[in-house]
Amino acid sequence: MGVNGAGKTTIVSLLMRLLKSTEGEIIVDGISQDKYNIYEYYSLFSTVFQDIYIMPDTILNNITSGEENPDMEKVYKALKDVGLLDFVNNLPEKENTYLVRTSRDNAIDLSGGQNQRLLLARALYKDGPISILDEPTAALDPISEFEIYTKFDEIVGDKTAIYISHRLSSCRFCDDIVVFHEGEIIQRGSHEELLEESQGKYYELWNAQAQYYVS
Structure with a gap:
């Protein structure tokens, strides 16, 4: 967590290899991230970013990223888990x-909240071993954001999940909190x-x- 501009999204982009570092390196399971096959590496992450982009395609293809033979049971479960199944x-x-x-x-067109839930369904459908939510609920009030984050945390179970926020209401349930300030980790x-x-x-x-x- 950290205020706007603290470096939260930057560190996640580096972790995911969306950006390349100019110094230092990121180690994954004892091996430099650059040593991994890029496509296999990308498959590790189910991510929802703050900037929401809905493809001009079907709800199904937005969730499955256009898979030829999607697992419909997983699609319906993802929609149910994010509260969109009845609507769809x-x-x-x-x-x-x-x-x-x-x-x-x-x-x-979906509402802003429905768009956010649709992208959460996409992340659940991909079912990567690491889930990252980079302030996808920033437009919501703190209580609504907390409810969505805690619900998502229940769904991912014992998998690794990284939640990024400048709101501390979304930090309380996390096992480990890393505080960023001006591009550096200052507390953990x-x-x-x-x-x-x-x-602090x-x-x-x-x-x-x-x-x-x-209260």
Whole structure:
């Protein structure tokens, strides 16, 4: 976690090999990330970024990235897990409904929240061993963001999940919190441990944001 511009998205982009570092290296299971086959490496990650882009295609293809023979059981489960299954089933063309109204006559637009849930369904369908949510719910209020993050955390179970946020309401359930500031890691620990550091950045931000999530 960290304020805007702290370096959260940059470090994740480096981790995923979307950016190449100019110094230092990232080690994965004892091996430099550059040593891995790039396509096999990309397959590790199920990611939802803050910037939402919906393809002008069907709901099904948006979830499966256009797989020729998608696993429909997984598609329906992903839709159910993110709370979209009933909505999709009530559409005339169901999962074959086209999105982005400007792309064709019979296409529809989803709401902002539905778009976010659709991309979460895509990440669940891919089912990579590492899930990354890079502030995909930044447009929502802190309570709604917390509910989505905790629900997603329940779904991924014992897999590795990385949640990125500048809101501390989305950090409380995490096992390990890394605090970024001006491109550097300045604190690391559990929610309780970081709150004990009364002069630390986490404590400062927690108290500044407390009005949103302390009853």
